[in-house]
Amino acid sequence: YINKIELNRLMKEAAELRDPTEHYHAQPLEDNLFEWHFSVRGPPDSDFDGGVYHGRIILPPEYPMKPPSIILLTPNGRFEVGKKICLSISGHHPETWQPSWSIRTALIAIIGFMPTKGEGAIGSLDYTPEERRALAKKSQDFCCETCGCSMRSALLDLTPNSNPSAEDHKAKELAQQINFKSSLSRQAIETGGGENNPSTLTQGDSSTSASEETDKAQAEQAEASTATGEEAFRTPTTSTSSGHPLSPRQRRAQQHSQQGQREPAASRAAFTPAHQPQDESHTGSAILIIVLTLALAALIFRRIYLAHEYKFDYDL
Known part of the structure; x- marks a missing residue:
């Protein structure tokens, strides 16, 4: 079930991303509005320069209130193929997702995340630069069996005079905020002491x-x-x-x-004044026992005396 607001949001994003650009392109499948296929160009001056990479974006029914899941299909040496990757814009971190972000934002953020280190995050890889460059060249031959998209014709050719659109500027600013949050997380990990292991934390962790x-x-x-x-x-x-x-x-x-150092002193302080009341109670108990014993003896002697007196009167 799709409400009207969600449908309008998806249709609007599909219309905005209908035409491919030099750096990215994404469209939903014809029979599933919640599964999108995308293509992104590797960032220049990096190990992914010259590569074009294809993947899937799975939108939850609550989109845009909840984040999408991102899966790469082209071998790239940075993200595992066929596995949901862990980023601050993906479904692994719903606490960092913002409804103002869009699929365009996610695409630009993926491009920005590619040159960063994996650091053991879910779905991340740390291949050597040589392996990544080799995979970048092979990526041009990839063709998606589901949507039929070929990487050789998925994006526009790079031109030196191309100018990004206003939407690209806005999406790039949002993507930089995502990268900034990720860098804050890594800085907190480095300065937070030896208890936290960076290899067990994800890239999308925020402050x-x-x-x-x-x-x-x-x-x-x-x-x-x-x-x-x-x-x-x-x-x-x-x-x-x-x-x-x-x-x-x-x-x-x-x-x-510190508590262990205070407890002996506190116990000694509590133990010292307790001796006098305890001794006084023992003395009082001993005196009471003596008095009761004497009283009991007096009663016994009186009983014996009365018995002998009664016998004497009877004999008379």
């Missing part, structure tokens, strides 16, 4: 994860301060002597060690 980690660390610090009293506020737990911020794991270890 949102860093801010969440900071909020979590602040919450943990507040809880530790409440549990350990006023001394926790006077003890620096957020940085080392060299000025670098501590990781959450190191911060928790430091807090546990």
